[in-house]
Amino acid sequence: MIRVADPIALLLAVFLCVVSFPADAQVTAGLAGRSISYDDYLLLYVSSPRPDASVTIAGADYARTDIPSIVTYDDFHGVPGPVLRTEEEGFVEWEIDVPQAGLYHIRVDYFPVPGRSSEIEREVRINGEVPFDRARYVSFSRVWANGEPIRRDNRDNDLRPGQVETPRWQSAYVRDFMGYYNEPFLFRFEQGVNTLRLTAVKEPMVVGSITVHQAPEIPTYAQLLDRYRAAGYPEYRGEPIKVQGQDADLKSDPMLYPIFDRTSPATEPYHPSKIRLNTIGGYRWVLPGQWLLWKIEIDKPGLYQIALKTRQNITRGLFTNRRLTINGEVPFREVENIAITYNMDWQMTLLGDDEPFLFYFDAGVHELKLEVVLSNLAEILRTAEASVYALNAAYRQFLMITGPTPDPYRDYELDRELPGVMVTLREQSEILKGLSRYMQEYTGQRGPHNATLDRLSIQLDSMIRVPRTIPTRMGAFRANVGALGQWILQTRQQPLEIDYILVTAPGERLPSPDVGPLRRLVHRVRAFIASFTEDYNSIGNVHGDRAIEVWVPTGRDQAQVLKEMIDNTFTPNTGIEVNLKLVQPNVLLAATVAGRGPDVAMQVWNSDPVNYAIRNAVHDMSRFPDFADVATLFHESALTPFRFQDGVFALPEQQWFPMLFYRRDIFEELGIRPPDTWDDLFVILPEIQKNNMDFALPITQLVPGSNPPIVITGNLQTFTMKLFQRDGELYVDGDTRTGLNTDAGIRAFRDWTDLYVNYKLPLQFDMLNRFRTGEIPLAIADYHSLYNPLQVFAPELRGLWGFVPVPALKREDGSLNRAAPSGGTAVMLMEHSRNRDESWEYIKWWVSTESQVRFAREMESLLGPSGRFPTANREAMTQLPWPVRDYRMLEAQWEWVRGIPEVPGGYFTPRHLDNAFRSVVISADDVIETAEDYARVINDEIDLKRREFGLPTWQEG
Numbered sequence: 001m002i003r004v005a006d007p008i009a010l011l012l013a014v015f016l017c018v019v020s021f022p023a024d025a026q027v028t029a030g031l032a033g034r035s036i037s038y039d040d041y042l043l044l045y046v047s048s049p050r051p052d053a054s055v056t057i058a059g060a061d062y063a064r065t066d067i068p069s070i071v072t073y074d075d076f077h078g079v080p081g082p083v084l085r086t087e088e089e090g091f092v093e094w095e096i097d098v099p100q101a102g103l104y105h106i107r108v109d110y111f112p113v114p115g116r117s118s119e120i121e122r123e124v125r126i127n128g129e130v131p132f133d134r135a136r137y138v139s140f141s142r143v144w145a146n147g148e149p150i151r152r153d154n155r156d157n158d159l160r161p162g163q164v165e166t167p168r169w170q171s172a173y174v175r176d177f178m179g180y181y182n183e184p185f186l187f188r189f190e191q192g193v194n195t196l197r198l199t200a201v202k203e204p205m206v207v208g209s210i211t212v213h214q215a216p217e218i219p220t221y222a223q224l225l226d227r228y229r230a231a232g233y234p235e236y237r238g239e240p241i242k243v244q245g246q247d248a249d250l251k252s253d254p255m256l257y258p259i260f261d262r263t264s265p266a267t268e269p270y271h272p273s274k275i276r277l278n279t280i281g282g283y284r285w286v287l288p289g290q291w292l293l294w295k296i297e298i299d300k301p302g303l304y305q306i307a308l309k310t311r312q313n314i315t316r317g318l319f320t321n322r323r324l325t326i327n328g329e330v331p332f333r334e335v336e337n338i339a340i341t342y343n344m345d346w347q348m349t350l351l352g353d354d355e356p357f358l359f360y361f362d363a364g365v366h367e368l369k370l371e372v373v374l375s376n377l378a379e380i381l382r383t384a385e386a387s388v389y390a391l392n393a394a395y396r397q398f399l400m401i402t403g404p405t406p407d408p409y410r411d412y413e414l415d416r417e418l419p420g421v422m423v424t425l426r427e428q429s430e431i432l433k434g435l436s437r438y439m440q441e442y443t444g445q446r447g448p449h450n451a452t453l454d455r456l457s458i459q460l461d462s463m464i465r466v467p468r469t470i471p472t473r474m475g476a477f478r479a480n481v482g483a484l485g486q487w488i489l490q491t492r493q494q495p496l497e498i499d500y501i502l503v504t505a506p507g508e509r510l511p512s513p514d515v516g517p518l519r520r521l522v523h524r525v526r527a528f529i530a531s532f533t534e535d536y537n538s539i540g541n542v543h544g545d546r547a548i549e550v551w552v553p554t555g556r557d558q559a560q561v562l563k564e565m566i567d568n569t570f571t572p573n574t575g576i577e578v579n580l581k582l583v584q585p586n587v588l589l590a591a592t593v594a595g596r597g598p599d600v601a602m603q604v605w606n607s608d609p610v611n612y613a614i615r616n617a618v619h620d621m622s623r624f625p626d627f628a629d630v631a632t633l634f635h636e637s638a639l640t641p642f643r644f645q646d647g648v649f650a651l652p653e654q655q656w657f658p659m660l661f662y663r664r665d666i667f668e669e670l671g672i673r674p675p676d677t678w679d680d681l682f683v684i685l686p687e688i689q690k691n692n693m694d695f696a697l698p699i700t701q702l703v704p705g706s707n708p709p710i711v712i713t714g715n716l717q718t719f720t721m722k723l724f725q726r727d728g729e730l731y732v733d734g735d736t737r738t739g740l741n742t743d744a745g746i747r748a749f750r751d752w753t754d755l756y757v758n759y760k761l762p763l764q765f766d767m768l769n770r771f772r773t774g775e776i777p778l779a780i781a782d783y784h785s786l787y788n789p790l791q792v793f794a795p796e797l798r799g800l801w802g803f804v805p806v807p808a809l810k811r812e813d814g815s816l817n818r819a820a821p822s823g824g825t826a827v828m829l830m831e832h833s834r835n836r837d838e839s840w841e842y843i844k845w846w847v848s849t850e851s852q853v854r855f856a857r858e859m860e861s862l863l864g865p866s867g868r869f870p871t872a873n874r875e876a877m878t879q880l881p882w883p884v885r886d887y888r889m890l891e892a893q894w895e896w897v898r899g900i901p902e903v904p905g906g907y908f909t910p911r912h913l914d915n916a917f918r919s920v921v922i923s924a925d926d927v928i929e930t931a932e933d934y935a936r937v938i939n940d941e942i943d944l945k946r947r948e949f950g951l952p953t954w955q956e957g
Contacts, residue, residue, distance in 0.1 A: 035133035037386070038181065045188050050214055051100040059084035059109075059207030063095040063195070076206060077111060079169060083208045088115060089884045091199040093125075096212055098194055103186040105215045106174040106196070109208035112142040112167045117254070117857045118881030121201035124174060126187055127194055135185065136799050139177040140205060141252040141289065143167055150246070150258065150277050155535075155542055157275035159564060163254035163861060169208065171328070173215060178795060179288020179374045179492075180382035182337070184215055202883040221332040221357060228303060233360050236302035236505045243294050244268065245280040245309075245498035249367075250293040254861030255284045259497075264346060265523040266515045267499050272523055273530030279497050283314055286493040287864075291371035296503055298366060303358040305506050306368075307350045309499040309513050312340050317447040320494045321375040324351070327367050331359060337375035340496060346513040358506060368501070372494045376442055380435055384453075384488050385796045387428050391456075391481045394421045394428075396666075396774045398470060399692045404762075404775070406471035415467040422464060429460035452487040456480040482769050489793060547577035548835045548842060551598040553585040561858045570845045576838045592617050592830065599833040600842060602653065603825045606641040609650035610902035612828065614949045619829040620647035624840055633847060637822050638872045640899025650826035651847050652872035656784045657822040657897045658698065658717065659803040659889065663777035666693070674778070677816065678751075678807045685759060688778060694762055696779040697755065700914045701764050715917055716900070716910040717821050718780075722748035724819035724898045725809040735903045736942060736954035740913070741935035750927045753920040763921070772797065780806055782823065783890060784870040791865040803886070805893040818896040824872055852876035905945035908938045 036044075060072045060082030067090035072082045086092050098104070112120060120140040123130065130136055147164035173184035189212060196210065219227075246258035258277035261267045267278045280292065298304075312320045319339035323330065330336050334357065340349055351357045374381060397418055406412070415422050436453040440446050459480055463470050470477075502510065515523075535542070552559050563580045571577055581598070588604070591597040592612070612618040621627055630651065631639060638652035662674045670691065675681040685695055698714030720730055728744025731737065739745045755761050762776070767786060770776040772794045779786070783803065790801065808816035827846060829839050845851055853876045856869035860881065871877055874894075882890070916934040919925040943953045 035130060035136070038132045038134050038176070038185065039382075041132040041188075042186065045103060048188060049100070049102040050104070050186070051102040052214060053099050053104075054211060054213035055096055055098060056209050056211040056213075057094050057096055058082060058209050061094065062092050065092045066090045067092065073206070076208075077167075077169060079111075079208055083111070083206050085113065085204065085206050086198065086200060087204045088202055089200050091197050092207070093195050093197040094210060096189070096194050096196055096210075098189040098191060098212065101189065101191040104189050104212045105184045106187060107171055107184075107211040107213070107215070108140070108174065109169065109171050109210075110140055111169050111206040111208065112140065112165070113204050113206055114165060114167070115203040116879060116881035117142070117165065118203060118860070120203040120205045121177075121883075123199040123201060124187075125195075125197040125199065126189065128197075131187060133799070134176050134178075134180075135174075135187075137177050137201060138174050139289065140172055141170075141291070143170070144251045144254045144256070145249060146257070153542075153567070155274075158258075158260065158277040159567070160257055160277065160560060162564065162568065162858075163251075163257055166250060177289070178382075178798075179372070180378045180385070182373060182375065182378055187212075200884070202881065218330050218333050218336065221334045224332045225358065228358065228360055234302045235358075236300060236304050236361075238300060238505060240502050240504040240508060241296060241298070243296055243501045243503075244278075245292075245500055246277050247294070248280055248292045249295045252289065252291045252371075254857070255864065256280065256290065256292055257284075257861075259284070261497070261499075262527065264514065265519050266346060266513060272526035273534050279311075279499050281495070282497040283493075283495050285372065285497075286495045288372050288374050288492070288494070291369050292498075293367055293369040294501060296361075296366050296368055296501075298361040298363055298503075301360075301362045303360055303506060304503050305350065305352070305356045305508070306359060307348055307502040307504065307510050309346060309502070310340055310349050311346045311497045311499075312342055312495060313344045313497075314495040315490070315493065316342050317443055317445060317449055318342065318377075318491065319375070319443070320496045321373045321377070322494075322496065323371045323373045325369045325371065326359065326361075328369075332357075337373060339375060346499060348510050348513040350510060356506065361503075370498075372496075374492065374494070377491060380438060380442070381488055381492055383431060384435060384484060387431055388481060388485050388488065389796050390424055391428055391477075391484075392773045394424050395474070395478060395481065396691075396693065397421045398474060399775060401692070402471045402474065403692045404694070406474065408472050410471070411468045412471055413467075414470050422467065425460045425464055429457045429464070432457035432460070449487070449491065452480075452483050456484055478769075478773055478775075481773065485772070485794070485796070489795070543577035543579055546835075547579045548599040548833075548838050549579050549581065550600040550602060550842065551581050551583045551588065552602045553583055553588075554603055556582060557862050558859065561855060561862065565851060565854060565858075569851075570842065574838075574841055574845070576841060578842060592832075595832060597830050597832065599830060599835050599839045601828045601830060602846070604650070604828055606652075606824050606826060606900070607902055607906070609642045609826055609828050610644045610904075610906075613644050613647065613649040614904050614945075614951070617831050618649045619831050619833065619836060620649060621651060621829060621840070621843075622646075622648040626844075630844055630847065633849065633873050633875065635872075635874060635894060635897060637897045637899040638824065641824075641902050642826060643901070644903075650828045651843060653825045653827055653847065654870045655822050655824040655872035655897075656782045656870045657893060658721065658780045658806055658820050659783045659787075659893055660806050661771065661779050661781060661786055661801065661803045663771070663774055663797075663801050665800040666774050666777040674802075674804050675807050677810050679810060681807050689759065693774065694776050695759075696762055696765055696767060696770070696776045696781075698780060698782070699763060700910070713910060715914045717782075717823070719748060719752055719913055719917075720821040720898075720900055721780075721806065721819065722751045724821065725817045726751075727817065730909070731901055731903055731906075733954050735901060736946065736952075738909060738935050738938040738942070740909075740916070740938065741931050745935075746928055746931050749916070749920075749931050753917060753927060756917075756921040757924075768793065771801075784868070787886075788866045788868050804889055805896070818893070819898050820893060820896060821900050822897045823900070824870070847873060849873055849875040849879075853879045856880050903942060904949060904951065905938075905942040908941040912937050 062084060067087050071085040074082055076083045122138050124135040124138055143166050144163050145166040146161040148161045150161055151159045153159055175184045258280050259282055260275050260277050261279050269276045269278050319341060322338045324335040324338060398414060401417055402412055432453045436450045439449050459477060559580060559582045566578045588597060588601055609618055634652055638655045639648060642648050642650040660674060670687055672684045672687055675684060688695060698717045700713050700715040723745060726744040726748050728742060728748055729739045732739045732742060767779060767781055768789050771779055805818055806820050808818035810816055827843055829843060833839050852871045852873040856871055859867045859869045912934045916930050919930045920927055946953050
């Protein structure tokens with residue numbers, strides 16, 4: 001079943017869009033850092049006209065720029081006349097003479113020149129000002145396509161085609177990058193000369209022209225149908241035209257590649273056990289702005305109907321929405337928001353349902369595009385996002401009075417202390433109730449999508465009625481606000497899977513989307529029998545005994561990407577065949593001991609290679625004559641964990657290191673700046689803690705509620721950061737003794753523990769959630785562990801946080817030491833391999849810049865921003881889709897990074913470092929005595945292991 005969403009704006013939606021906050025000092029401070037919203041911007045100009053005027057300026061006719069040696073082209077990809085290339089940083093400003101003041105749309109004709117393969121982003125300024133918050137991040141999509149036809153491996157499974165950029169000229173209106181507004185943004189221009197500035201956030205693009213005008217009004221279907229009848233267009237009579245979904249010609253995102261479905265024998269093509277890439281979309285085609293385009297060849301002009309074989313089996317109780325454009329234009333309003341219902345099975349959806357829509361096509365090739373939109377959900381989600389931000393601000397105001405552990409027997413009189421915040425709670429409760437009613441009206445039912453809204457509004461009402469209970473309910477309040485944020489993320493996703501598209505004659509009987517029970521039974525029996533013969537561990541082509549065997553303990557999608565790279569580039573260029581197997585991480589040691597291990601083991605932790613090396617289980621890569629050349633791909637810090645007795649027993653794949661993350665909005669509210677040194681930190685930390693917020697360092701802790709228990713390690717990272725900044729070493733005397741009880745070690749240990757003894761830093765916390773709520777507005781964390789999740793799970797904080805290098809220790813001579821440790825994964829060449837030279841060629845190929853860039857980009861296309869790969873290859877890192885400012889911060893810290901060495905018995909170091917830390921912080925033991933005691937324990941284990949493997953101990957010289 002398909003439903004066309006009602007485009008009429010409900011009165012409730014209007015109420016929801018106008019979110020007012022009281023002018024209370026505390027609440028105003030809590031909302032600091034947020035620019036004016038687009039809704040408020042429109043309210044400022046509610047009486048402003050929308051003149052029927054149009055002004056177009058060529059991209060090359062810019063007025064000013066800060067880009068050195070800016071480039072223009074006279075004839076660029078079929079567009080005559082001068083066009084302007086803008087780079088991934090810097091601004092370009094145009095002067096636009098507007099005949100009448102009013103609100104206008106902005107259309108940009110652009111060409112997405114190759115860059116780092118991510119979306120193009122720009123900040124928009126009108127007359128020197130960013131008009132509203134969402135104008136800071138305006139995105140322009142790239143164009144992608146399958147790089148090759150779908151091929152099959154030697155086991156008869158389809159191989160996913162690589163995705164390649166296929167740039168072409170595009171026209172795009174400046175609109176919301178989150179999809180929270182269905183219409184393009186309106187901007188106020190004054191009469192006369194105005195300036196329009198585009199500042200690069202990331203990625204280059206060529207600007208052909210910029211037009212300031214009113215976007216054309218889209219007719220209704222009734223109006224268009226009258227035009228069809230007046231023109232006398234005939235209805236098409238002939239065979240249906242079928243286009244397979246997986247054969248989409250163009251797409252906005254490389255993650256929109258063909259996928260397979262084996263659950264139904266009705267998909268085309270079909271096989272009960274082999275992989276057949278027979279659909280497209282699904283959970284990868286979910287974000288507003290993502291689109292797929294099919295080229296359809298029409299032989300006879302006339303009126304056609306369009307049907308889609310679709311499945312939306314992910315978001316229960318909600319519609320999935322798409323905008324249809326044909327040849328770049330929305331034909332009529334009713335297909336601006338096409339809503340497709342939830343159904344576990346495939347369904348044949350005819351556009352228009354009982355009265356199918358008719359579409360006129362001339363003879364020739366036409367482009368049919370489906371784009372993800374939020375429809376009426378946009379109003380709900382942007383209001384809910386504003387509520388999350390406002391309620392988090394209210395939570396922080398409560399926290400500033402009660403502290404993180406309030407006294408349950410004390411009445412803090414929060415209603416008298418924070419009257420403005422109580423007004424905010426009352427307003428937000430009403431807003432959430434309105435959202436819940438609107439969701440019920442929108443979906444036609446009450447369901448799980450109402451529960452989160454209702455639960456939080458009920459809690460707010462209770463807090464308002466009995467304010468003295470607020471301190472004891474802070475944890476539940478924080479959890480419910482976090483749940484609302486998660487609800488926004490889930491509701492924003494609009495999944496849809498397409499098997500094929502039919503363009504048929506009006507009234508044509510459509511095929512059934514499913515098969516009968518007998519064919520289903522046969523399908524299940526065949527699939528069951530095949531499960532006994534199919535090898536699901538091997539990926540892609542499987543070769544004979546001469547092939548090298550590579551094990552990888554990762555997800556199947558990631559392994560598939562790697563295998564495709566091997567089959568497409570490595571094997572054709574070298575003639576070396578590779579069998580790639582997907583294994584569990586814990587099987588490598590047992591297989592190696594049994595003599596049944598691989599030639600190459602990938603994605604092993606940094607601590608593993610030396611442990612294998614002392615058992616003569618991995619090969620010393622430094623013996624290869626070209627090792628020195630390969631080693632130049634990495635920082636020396638990345639190789640440190642793999643060095644042992646003048647050998648190097650692995651090469652790095654990933655390398656990560658800590659950065660200092662901070663909340664820009666909260667720092668602006670407090671009037672402080674991110675610290676450059678530890679001395680700076682000690683100046684601002686009392687200001688942060690005075691407001692009952694905190695600073696967090698990496699720490700070893702148990703994840704609350706995890707079963708089986710999950711331990712996050714962090715103590716070693718923090719201690720080594722302090723140690724390295726004092727020019728100390730983790731191991732001394734030829735790596736035979738710990739450096740914990742050296743002078744530098746004791747000073748670093750004292751520095752570290754003093755932070756918890758004197759400043760009471762938190763020992764247990766959820767970094768992502770507390771950073772999101774603002775309880776911890778300043779934190780040191782590995783960049784990949786916090787940056788990636790914030791990009792995905794905290795969209796309401798876009799532009800409100802940043803990161804910088806970790807605080808430096810100021811030496812006596814005034815110089816700074818900003819050293820920090822690194823972690824990562826590695827690739828090993830096993831000692832028992834009979835194909836060492838071939839395996840070494842494979843490893844060199846894998847860590848090369850070209851392979852690392854391709855794999856990293858493919859991973860991001862698979863998983864989105866959360867899958868950004870922290871490559872250890874320095875040159876590859878420069879080619880990944882980082883915003884320029886963020887990359888420069890990472891680069892500045894990377895130069896200071898030091899690797900953590902590994903030694904026999906080194907597993908005792910983090911274990912007893914944690915014991916020593918807790919002895920001082922929790923039991924108040926003496927710092928020096930504790931360091932000496934645990935250093936002795938660590939040294940005894942190092943001696944024991946060195947004797948076990950025939951290595952000289954410290955005492956033996």
